[in-house]
Amino acid sequence: MANLKTAEKKTKAQSMGLHTEVLTGKTQQKFFNPDEEENFFYWGAYDVDFNKRTDLDVKDMDCKEANRRIDELMSQGYGTIVIKNPQGKHSLGVGILNKLNLIFEGSLGYFGVGSIDGPMVRVNGRVGWSCAENMMAGKVVIEKNAGSCFGAAIRGGDLICKGSVGARTGIDQKGGTIIVGGDAGAFTGFMMQRGRIIIMGDVGINLGDSMYDGTIYVGGKIGSYGSDAIESPMTKSDIDWLKRKLKVAELGENFDVSKMTKVVAGKKLWNYDALEPTEKKGAI
């Protein structure tokens, strides 16, 4: 932690007499040390080596035991972990707040890799409902299909499904990018608040229903628009960004992104904020 008393370059806040105390708390050091090469990491995060690789067969483990073993392996410095025989088990790989290469050789059940922040995940199989729910950062690639609520409430990172996904993809999304190589079901982007969703195939009914903000790009047919979701013109920056993003996702090398439909919030639902309580009842 830099010593604020002796720092040569004082900030405006310091010159006003603020931040004069020396911060020595351990937690503060871990979270706010500006001298670190990678600025943020979690208290208790492990220093792992991506070249140190191991396999973990979870065939006879329940999800708690499997997740505990992943944590143990990270504590031993393993930076690349290959999970064998996941066989559709639920809640595998959840809560990883660490840099890590995590590879699943098979399919996951519900809540796979939920609440993660940082790892690079590849699933050589399918995932069930609520994959990567609440993801903060990192990259997750699903090689096959995904169930409903794919990327529910994610805040950041790239979540990619090369196959098709179920209903309510990106529900309550607050950031990050969801990319789907195939089709998506009903209520895609339901109540999304920020971030972007790219669907290369068709989407079902009620696309972007009650979305507050964010952007949805669709390459195929749209079943129907949800409440307050509207079409918006594609710009050059949209096209440039889509090209870059699909390349990162290992998808659509020859896909013509300029023909995609861009969907945003009409923001008429925002009128609720300006209404008096008695008026709200009438509006509903």
Place this chain on the structure above:
Amino acid sequence: MCGIAGLIHRGKSSNVGSELQLMLQALKHRGPDSTGYALYAENDGKNFIMRFKVGENVGEGSTSVNEDASVYDKRKKLVDNMLSELGAKVIKEDQLTPYSFRYEMQFNDDLMEFSKKIESIESVEILSIGKSLELIKDLGDAATVSERYGLGDVKGTHAIGHARMATESGVDIKSAHPFWGYPFSDVSVVHNGQLTNYWNNRRVLENKGMRFMSECDSELIAVYLAEKMRNGATLEEGMKDSLTGLDGVFTYFVATKDSLGMAKDTMAAKPLVLYESDDLVAMGSEEIAIRSILPQEIDTYDPFDGEVKVWQI
């Protein structure tokens, strides 16, 4: 929340009893109250199989009223007498528990009238009638029910089953799934979800002469489809009609003597994972059900909202 599972072998028979048990046991966490099987077995197809009960299982967390077992014998005798009156010839009878029976019989008249007469006997319920359908349901998990009724060795072409968490009605056999598609032989239904227009539909269907044995909302699907088919609709037509005729959230399976179908509501609110190959279709509320019989890496997918599919054996 309930768990449902189903499978159909196309062009061959398999050990569907043990396969469905594995699938349902994997879904036990979704429904610990009761388990039901509808197995389409390798019977000779000449005689009807009637599964019926004369009372409830009053143990294992049941919400049923306790009865003296002596009433079961009296009711069974009344059933036997009624069968004679109706001209049904019993070829073989098995008593599986104090309250449930399996009769193999010959009968050539109207099944609806037949069922009405049998069920006019107090506390008697026909669980199923069919030439290949063996419908078994009881309290307990899949392994418990399978062991109690000796289902491990049952061979057949297809099957559907249900692990129930009781939410809309009691913990008892009459509310357990599958439901028989009264009065059609060999029709059964399992459901995961909640139906919100149950009473409206029930009143209409009862006025048309259909019968309900429980207050479980899922029974409506079986009766609804049976009524559609009674009026000439195909199974698939009835199922497509149900997407708008039934209100609520649902994924359900229906099976007949030679087919298996699935339907998912237009909100896609209930889960379903499906594996489909040339010789086998397997599906369940969660992938672990399919993995219990197909541990190798396979391609599965979630059917979309409002989807209806029917497969033939």
